[in-house]
Structures are given as structure tokens and as C-alpha cells.
Amino acid sequence: MSDPSAPIDRFYSVIPAGGVGSRLWPLSRADAPKFLHDLTGSGQTLLRDTWDRLAPISGEQRIMVVTGRAHRAAVEAQLPELADPNVVLESEGRESTAAICLAAAILQRREPGVIIGSFAADHVIPDHELFAAAVAEAVRAAEAGFIATIGIRPTEPAIGFGYIETGEPLAIDGAPSARSVRKFVEKPSLHTAKKYLESGSFLWNAGMFIARADRLLEELGKTEPEMLAGILELAEAWDTPRRGAVVDRIWPNLKKVAIDYSIAEPAAKAGALAVIPGRFRWDDVGDFASVRKMQSGGRTSDLVILGADARILSDASSGIVVSQSKRVISLVGVKDIVVVDTPDALLVTTTANAQRVKSVVDALKLNGSDDVL
């Protein structure tokens, strides 16, 4: 047995740090995406939280971050330990397949046989030990040739997440809880979500994928051979002076597709996917209702306040206030309210309408208000 507190052999963490988080506008912006905010009250950004969770698992020198060129300085400021060769900059966002598979291909060239685990930069997982234990199992499943994922045991009939239906136990050595995957399903209705919860055989899809880099690319080749060819060409040029020219030629033409569709679902159908049920608390803090709930521990009478310099006066009010200005904010008799106060934009909604905030961002795009996006 290896030391459980030591980094896992041959393992590399990949953090795709992309996505604006439109439902968290006006806090999240194109130039200040969700992963650069402290939404947990931990005092540091979600990206930094992610790093701190992964560093003991893979080692600080074995974490790769894939992010937009525009975020390079912010990411490096958050992660001063991040090794320079482990920063992969995208000239434009091409979705998760391109980001994760490019990282896999670069790392496979540098270190044949490497196992990578891809974890979003903006999810919340308070219990690092249970998380690490799940990753350790997933790595064993990956060593056995599976594309592994970690699904989250649902605690409520959430309609904001996709689900994974689990199948039979796989009896993988070192991964006792690994099961096959029957199918991936999209965000369900409340009725369906309740049935999922009751059945006990559905997990939340948290978008975590762990696999041998060569196996991941092999699966990609089955569904998207053109993408694979492009990505292999990029990886071949990556650590050479030709990188810039090859990136300019290939990257903007890569297909935009989520890794769930390009690799995970086809692999599940082919029996090549293994899922480890995670028993840790997890949240993608996808909207302000979620942020409020996480911070209040579910107490609906609470008023959650985010903002170091917040000056809030609340009279018989509940919900969440995010204060990025030094203005006095007064709430009088408003329940389950969401107020997000930034220097150039203000949002007022309710937790019940939190998912609809994305429509505001769409409307702002349409009417040319790019200055506040």
C-alpha cells in the first residue's frame, strides 16, 4: 500500500478554468468569471479552493490549468505555485472536450501512461478527505482502463444538475465502490428528480473525469476523429517553437462540444465508464439561490451577506446580498431576496428566480450593453 497522504503515482490534475457563470451576473463577468470569486466565504477564490483540494492528491508540480488568455494574470496571481509549463492558454473558449483532451495529449507526450483527473475550477467541496478517497478509487478504475467519473450522491431532488444512472458493481481492485454507468441523463423535471432520489441508483453528474490520458484520447478518436487529429497535432507542437502558429491554425477550428457528449456518454454505452459514488458535499454554486443555500446551511430565515466592506441594514428581510461597493444597502421587509450590488450594475431578484438571471445576460448582449458583461 502506498502512503494515503502522499500524492498519487502517475496522476496529474487538470483544472479547466473557463465559463463565465452567467447565472451569477453581475458578480461574474467576462473579465471576472465565477472561479475568481469567493462564493463560500472561505476568504479565497473558488479556483484557489480547487487548487488546495487537488495539491495533496497530485502534488503542486502536477496540476495543469487550462484557461483563457485574458485570465492568465488573475490565475497566476491566485496560484503562484503553478508551474509555467502547466499553464495552457486558450485564445478562445472551445468547450470542455478541446480543453481537457489538449491537456491530456500534452501530458501524454511528456509522460506516457499518465493518468489525468479533470475537475472544474468553480465547484465547492468542503470535505477534502472524502474527495481524495473518491479520486483514489477513480484512479484505480482508470488504471484498469476505464474512463472514470465521480458522481455525487443526491441529498435532494435537484433539477439544476444532470444525473448518472449507476449499474452493476465492477469489482475493480482498489476501487470497491466503482460501478458501471447505465446512462447519463439531462437536468430532469422535479417529478423525475424525485424518482431518481428515491431509486437510490442515480448520482449527480459533477463533471469530474479521471482516465489514463491515452485511453481518453482513444475514446475521443472513436467519436471525433478529426478533433483527435487536431489535438494530437497541437500537442506535438506544444513544447516547441511552433506552438503559436499551430495553435492559430488549429484551435479556432476545433469542434465545440462538451466532454459529456464526445466521450462520457459513448463510453458509458460501450461499458467503458466507471463511476465512483462520492459521499462528500458538493455544489456547483450555479446561481445565487445555491450560494445563499450553501452559506446559510439551508436556513431560509437567514440573510446571507457576501462582501468584505458590506454595509447592510436589514429589517425583516431574508435572502442574499452581495456587496462589491461600499454603499449602504437597506432591505426592508423583502423575503428570499437576491441583491447583487457592483460598481456598474445592480441585480434585484428572488431566490426562486435565480436561474432566470441568465436571461438578463442574454438581454444585455442583445441590447449592446457589453460594458457590464
Add this chain to the structure above:
Amino acid sequence: MSDPSAPIDRFYSVIPAGGVGSRLWPLSRADAPKFLHDLTGSGQTLLRDTWDRLAPISGEQRIMVVTGRAHRAAVEAQLPELADPNVVLESEGRESTAAICLAAAILQRREPGVIIGSFAADHVIPDHELFAAAVAEAVRAAEAGFIATIGIRPTEPAIGFGYIETGEPLAIDGAPSARSVRKFVEKPSLHTAKKYLESGSFLWNAGMFIARADRLLEELGKTEPEMLAGILELAEAWDTPRRGAVVDRIWPNLKKVAIDYSIAEPAAKAGALAVIPGRFRWDDVGDFASVRKMQSGGRTSDLVILGADARILSDASSGIVVSQSKRVISLVGVKDIVVVDTPDALLVTTTANAQRVKSVVDALKLNGSDDVL
């Protein structure tokens, strides 16, 4: 008969321009009180609206404004026609009895036998002709020796106003609708307000008082002889070099009392009060619910927007937004909301809670947040 479009003989308008309007915080402030705002969408301040309503009745040269020293520049900017001797500056607010009776005493010395009419600087009366007709009747009642008031025929069972119970017709020449006053009553419960509305004999107390200046002071002497003595001494010194010294000595020690209590109620008991029922629309725009209602014409589905530079994005929302910043304000699924966005303070409440905004101001005072009051 005199020309109805000419100013009324011997008549002087007095505008007490005081009171912050706490229920309209953070729009109304100590340094930007309610009367300096445009709450009607007329494009000009309530004070200027008041001036424009009174100028045809008394003549521009016969309007006196009583206001705080701090507001002098703002008042003069709003009212460039205001004659210098007609600006009465208070070193500190001493309530309506002191303000109105000092004006009465100054004017009585300058012009014995003058009739004054006192009208708040921050009420809304869209119909100038009906208003002028009511004032004309009130002046006739004043000439007959009455302390006259104009009450407003209620259109709904409002609980935010005091009421006047009318008595018998007074048969005053030139004031056919004048009636005696049975009593003044404080803001009622909804149940009582409904009974008042049904009875047909109650009017809203709009705080308008019209009287011969000497009669007003005579009534004051009956209830507050010390105040009268102080006010007469102030008036005697007013147009002399001694004004400053006398003001410093007397003004800060004058009793703070509303004219309703010091003069109107006692005069009503003594049968010396006459009321003219006003049939014009009137509102004291006392809170944001009132502003919203006035601007929407009562349509509760509307979202009323105040602010020349407002950038508002509303999705399925109703209520009122006051925008004094250039920030984008997004409302998503909030009904009957009140959002008041100023550079240093933000209020979020609902129209149902609009009266409670005063409690915010009280709380801000208590916690030392004078910078936003």
C-alpha cells in the same frame, strides 16, 4: 367681482420648505430633501411645482419661503424670481408653528391686514384651477375672520393621512362651500378610514392654512403665549440690523409644535375654523408606494422608472425604480418592488413596506451612518 385670473388682493403665499421626507430615503436626504426632487415626472422639483401653482394666485412678488439655511442656495436656484426679503432662513428646524407664525408676523408688520396662505413645498396638486378656486374661497373665509383650511375629498380609505370632520355650512359670502370643522383626527385604522369614506363628511387634512396674519397670531396667543411673544420680537427685529442677534437668542428656544396642535385644533373647538372641501387631486407623496401609484395611475402591473439616465432591464417585474446612478439595474421576477439606487446608498423594499422606510433612517441615525442621511 375681481378678475379671477388676477392675483387675490391682500393675499400672500407662504411656503414652509422643510422636512427631509424620511420615508423617501435614500432619495430624500438632509441635504436633498423631498421638495428638491421631481417625484411626479414633471421635469421640475416639487418646490418649483408649488411655486408655479401659487404664483398666479398671489403674484410672484408675494410668495415667502421659509427654509433651512442649508437649503438657501438650492431654493434660490429653483426659484430665481423669489424676492430677497421673502426668504426666511431658519438656523434650525422648529416645526410648522414657528415657521408659519414667524412668516405671518413679519408680513403683518410689513403689511397690516395681510392674509396668508401656507402650503407645503412638497405636495402634488395637478389641477391648478380647482386649487385656485378653493384658495379663493378660503381667502373669503379668512376675510370673515376664520382660520381657514382646505381639506381634500377622499377618493379611498387612506390610512396615511389625518382627517377633518366637517360640520355645518357657514354661509360665508364668496365661500359657498365653507363649513365648520367638528374635529381633526389622526391617521386612522383601515376600518375607521372606510367609515370616514362612507360617511361623506370627512376630508383629508392637507395641512393648508389660510388666515389673516393677525388672526393667526391671535389664535397662537391663546394656546402658546410665550411662543407668540418670541415670534413678535423676532418679527420686530426682522427687517432691522438686529435680526441676527435676536434670531440667535430666540429661535433655538421656540417650542417645537405642529400648527395642527397649536392653532388648528383649538380653533376648531372654538368654532373659529372653516374648511373648504377641495375637489382636486392631491397627494403628499409621502412614500415610494405613493410615488409609484401616482406615476402609474394605479396600474399595479407597471414598473415606474424615475431617473433621466436610468438603464433598467426588467423581466416580469413591477413596482418602482429610482435611479440616480448610471448603473445598469436588472430586475428579475420581483413584484411591487421598490429599488432606490443612489451613489452611496441603495434601498430595496416593497410598496407594502414603503411606510417602514422611516425605520431605516432611524436605524442609520442610531448606528452613526450620518454620511448617508
